[in-house]
Amino acid sequence: MKKSFLATMVFAATTTFSAFSFTPTPPPVIAKTKLIKSKTIEIQLANLEQKYTYVSITDMKGKLVYFSEGVKNHNGFHKAVNIQNLTNGNYMIKVKSKGEELKQIFQVKGEHVYFSNFK
Numbered sequence: 001m002k003k004s005f006l007a008t009m010v011f012a013a014t015t016t017f018s019a020f021s022f023t024p025t026p027p028p029v030i031a032k033t034k035l036i037k038s039k040t041i042e043i044q045l046a047n048l049e050q051k052y053t054y055v056s057i058t059d060m061k062g063k064l065v066y067f068s069e070g071v072k073n074h075n076g077f078h079k080a081v082n083i084q085n086l087t088n089g090n091y092m093i094k095v096k097s098k099g100e101e102l103k104q105i106f107q108v109k110g111e112h113v114y115f116s117n118f119k
Contacts, residue, residue, distance in 0.1 A: 026047075026049060026098060027047045027049075028047060028100065029045060029046070029047050029048060029053070029095060029097050029098065029100060029102060030044075030045065030046040030047050031043070031044070031045050031093075031095050031102050031104070031118045032044045032045075032118075033093060033104060033106070033115055034115075035113050035115075036080060038111055039082065039083050039084040039086075039111070039113075040080055040081065040082050040083065041080070041081050041083055041106070041113060042078070042079070042080050042081075043055060043077070043078070043079050043081060043093065044076070044077070044078050045071070045076060045077040045078075045095060045097075046075070046076045047075070047076075048071065048074055048075050048076060048077065048097055048098075049075060049098065050072075050073050050074065050075065051072075051097055051098045052070065052071070052072045052097070053070070053071040053072070053074075053077065053095065053096065053097035053098075054068070054069075054070050054071075054094075054095070054096045054097070055067075055068065055069050055070075055071065055077065055079070055093070055094070055095050056068040056069075056093070056094045057081065057083070057091055057092070057093050057094075058091065058092050058094065059089075059091060059092070060089075060090050060091065060092055060105075062092065062094075066083070066085070066086060066091070067081050083108065083113070086108050087108070088108055088109055088110065089107070089108060090105055090106070090107050091105070091106055091107075091108065092104070092105055092106075093106065093118075095118075102118045102119065103118065103119055104116055104117065104118045104119070
């Protein structure tokens with residue numbers, strides 16, 4: 001009796017599971033930045049899944065573009081960006097990929113650069 005009960009449970013579980021379609025959710029883009037030397041920041045992206053990705057550094061209004069690059073056919077991206085020409089103030093790093101947009105604010109203050117988290 002135990003074997004037939006177990007067989008029935010396995011059959012029912014298998015039948016029920018196959019009735020649903022399962023579509024995995026793609027992993028979110030991972031974005032990291034850090035100051036690697038005075039006035040040079042490093043931008044790292046992962047989980048791009050070969051999708052076109054656009055990376056930019058702009059003023060807070062998004063109007064003046066100080067850096068931009070499109071990435072395609074790659075799973076990751078790594079770039080050192082010289083920000084020596086940026087005056088004291090707040091700037092934004094934008095990453096657009098796979099229908100999502102990530103933003104990070106950073107502040108240049110003298111020789112220092114302060115980063116918020118990506119959102």
